[in-house]
Amino acid sequence: MMTDLNKALIEYCLRIADNSLIHAQRISEWTGHGPILEEDIAMSNMALDLIGQSRGFYTYAAQLEGNGKTEDIYAFHRGEREFRNKLMVELPDNKDFGFTMMKLFLNGCFDYLMFRDLMKSTDETISGLAAKSIKEVTYHVRHSGEWVVRLGDGTAESHQRIQNSLNELWSFTNELFEQDSIDELLISNGIAFDKESVRNEWTKMVTEIFAKATLSIPENTTYFASGGLKGVHSEHFGFLLAEMQYLPRMYPDAVW
Amino acid sequence: MDINVKSDDLSEMENAFNDSIQAGKVIEPKDWMPEKYRKQLLRMMSQHAHSEVVGMLPEGNWITRAPSLARKAILIAKVQDEAGHGLYIYSAAETLGMDRSEMIDQLLAGKAKYSSIFNYPTLTWADIGAIGWLVDGAAIVNQTVLAKCSYGPYSRAMLRICREENFHNKQGYQILAYLMRGTLEQKEMAQDAMNRWWWPSLMMFGPSDKESPNSADLLKWKVKLFTNDDLRQRFIDRTVEQAQAIGLKVPDDKLKWNEETRHYDFGEINWDEFFQVINGNGPCNKLRLKQRNDAHSNGQWVRDAAKAYAEKKKVN
Numbered sequence: 001m002m003t004d005l006n007k008a009l010i011e012y013c014l015r016i017a018d019n020s021l022i023h024a025q026r027i028s029e030w031t032g033h034g035p036i037l038e039e040d041i042a043m044s045n046m047a048l049d050l051i052g053q054s055r056g057f058y059t060y061a062a063q064l065e066g067n068g069k070t071e072d073i074y075a076f077h078r079g080e081r082e083f084r085n086k087l088m089v090e091l092p093d094n095k096d097f098g099f100t101m102m103k104l105f106l107n108g109c110f111d112y113l114m115f116r117d118l119m120k121s122t123d124e125t126i127s128g129l130a131a132k133s134i135k136e137v138t139y140h141v142r143h144s145g146e147w148v149v150r151l152g153d154g155t156a157e158s159h160q161r162i163q164n165s166l167n168e169l170w171s172f173t174n175e176l177f178e179q180d181s182i183d184e185l186l187i188s189n190g191i192a193f194d195k196e197s198v199r200n201e202w203t204k205m206v207t208e209i210f211a212k213a214t215l216s217i218p219e220n221t222t223y224f225a226s227g228g229l230k231g232v233h234s235e236h237f238g239f240l241l242a243e244m245q246y247l248p249r250m251y252p253d254a255v256w
Numbered sequence: 257m258d259i260n261v262k263s264d265d266l267s268e269m270e271n272a273f274n275d276s277i278q279a280g281k282v283i284e285p286k287d288w289m290p291e292k293y294r295k296q297l298l299r300m301m302s303q304h305a306h307s308e309v310v311g312m313l314p315e316g317n318w319i320t321r322a323p324s325l326a327r328k329a330i331l332i333a334k335v336q337d338e339a340g341h342g343l344y345i346y347s348a349a350e351t352l353g354m355d356r357s358e359m360i361d362q363l364l365a366g367k368a369k370y371s372s373i374f375n376y377p378t379l380t381w382a383d384i385g386a387i388g389w390l391v392d393g394a395a396i397v398n399q400t401v402l403a404k405c406s407y408g409p410y411s412r413a414m415l416r417i418c419r420e421e422n423f424h425n426k427q428g429y430q431i432l433a434y435l436m437r438g439t440l441e442q443k444e445m446a447q448d449a450m451n452r453w454w455w456p457s458l459m460m461f462g463p464s465d466k467e468s469p470n471s472a473d474l475l476k477w478k479v480k481l482f483t484n485d486d487l488r489q490r491f492i493d494r495t496v497e498q499a500q501a502i503g504l505k506v507p508d509d510k511l512k513w514n515e516e517t518r519h520y521d522f523g524e525i526n527w528d529e530f531f532q533v534i535n536g537n538g539p540c541n542k543l544r545l546k547q548r549n550d551a552h553s554n555g556q557w558v559r560d561a562a563k564a565y566a567e568k569k570k571v572n
Contacts, residue, residue: 028332031335031336032312032316032547033550034555035552035556035558035559037342039555040336044332044333044335045336047332048329048333048336051328051329052329055329072324072325075325076323095554097554097558098558150565151561153565154561154562154564154565158561243321244320247323253439254442256323256327256434
């Protein structure tokens with residue numbers, strides 16, 4: 001019989017893994033289409049890091065769940081309502097480099113704080129995965145943050161474009177800190193961390209970069225997206241999954 | 257210039273240059289070199305770099321649809337390697353006196369060539385296997401020889417690139433091997449990819465040397481060490497057995513082991529198709545050029561911003 005704690009831990013791993021995978025799926029759309037070769041390489045790198053993170057957390061969830069679950073079953077054989085990623089990472093980039101960098105930066109700052117705190121988790125697998133991931137995310141935050149500054153303080157056009165990206169994505173930042181009874185159970189066991197406790201630090205991190213980038217946080221945001229924790233996604237998400245999952249779905253008996 | 261030009265027609269410097277190459281000297285960027293040597297190398301190296309970069313497109317086409325997380329990661333890493341190769345060869349080519357941006361402008365304007373194999377479409381997942389195994393396999397045969405060529409920066413670039421290409425080649429072969437031991441549909445997918453990619457892969461070595469306008473000079477200067485036909489034969493000899501090992505049929509009725517020559521005999525290559533594709537009339541020529549141009553123009557504002565920012569920081 002699986003304990004409630006184990007059930008919660010599986011769900012927790014899937015949330016992190018889904019977020020990294022869906023983010024990677026979007027970033028990997030850039031491979032071969034970057035604004036300059038060096039950035040093409042950098043984006044592929046970040047996509048690879050995120051896939052690596054998702055595989056680590058899926059594998060741990062599979063181990064806890066048993067029943068022959070694998071990373072690929074989670075990634076390719078679940079539907080729209082079963083994915084737990086945040087809405088921000090599933091948004092299409094439409095080949096807007098600034099939008100991609102802003103997404104990487106906003107989500108990356110949160111992931112940085114998350115992995116930093118999860119390194120102290122009483123669950124050794126979680127703390128181990130966090131210790132590996134934080135090195136990667138540190139670089140993602142630095143790289144995307146530098147681009148946010150360059151674009152914000154670059155030309156008039158780049159300033160306007162990256163400000164527009166910030167305006168649009170700001171609506172998706174509140175969701176980064178949403179938590180529920182699963183978080184609470186795991187926090188009380190020393191396994192998870194309190195998202196609310198890092199909100200101020202996150203705000204400080206992004207505000208410092210926005211000041212350098214001469215960008216301003218939109219003041220009149222009236223709508224904040226929500227839903228990832230419950231598997232309620234944007235309309236874009238079904239298309240992303242249709243593309244990502246089509247081969248294993250079409251040939252369910254095949255091994256690749 | 258053809259190989260029969262008498263040596264007394266050549267300047268003294270050229271004679272000395274040719275002699276030093278015959279003696280096995282490696283030419284470095286600061287060494288004197290005949291203008292034609294420089295131009296030929298620049299043409300070859302920039303075409304090679306363009307091929308790496310354009311080659312990212314047909315494979316990148318399957319990244320978002322790779323059928324497992326492991327395959328997705330391997331494919332991204334592979335396509336990323338190709339970007340790295342492009343960067344590396346552009347840098348090596350810059351030692352011959354042309355900026356990367358100028359080379360890229362030539363590509364975008366449709367004035368520079370790249371390997372015509374990338375003007376074929378990747379239609380199924382098996383095509384990713386076929387590219388890794390056949391296209392990178394053919395590239396390895398070429399590049400292993402180029403690693404011993406007379407121009408130092410090119411030869412060193414090839415040494416490094418060949419190591420990664422071997423990994424690409426193995427991952428491609430592994431994709432097809434998995435398909436060939438899978439379901440009936442997977443086997444058909446693999447054979448179909450083999451049928452479509454085999455002949456274009458043989459064309460990658462270029463036309464027979466009798467019809468290859470640059471071969472004589474390049475052989476003399478040890479930029480090329482073997483003829484196109486020699487290299488094509490080498491590729492066929494090593495690849496046919498690999499195909500047989502996993503149950504793939506080579507789509508050539510005339511393919512037959514020849515005991516006398518100790519090589520495979522093979523059928524006639526459709527050179528009309530080759531020249532059609534090379535002259536812009538392949539299935540994806542227009543698409544590839546559009547994709548490169550789109551990426552470049554979509555990124556213009558980013559490059560402008562980076563430049564403007566760097567200049568502001570210099571002033572302050």
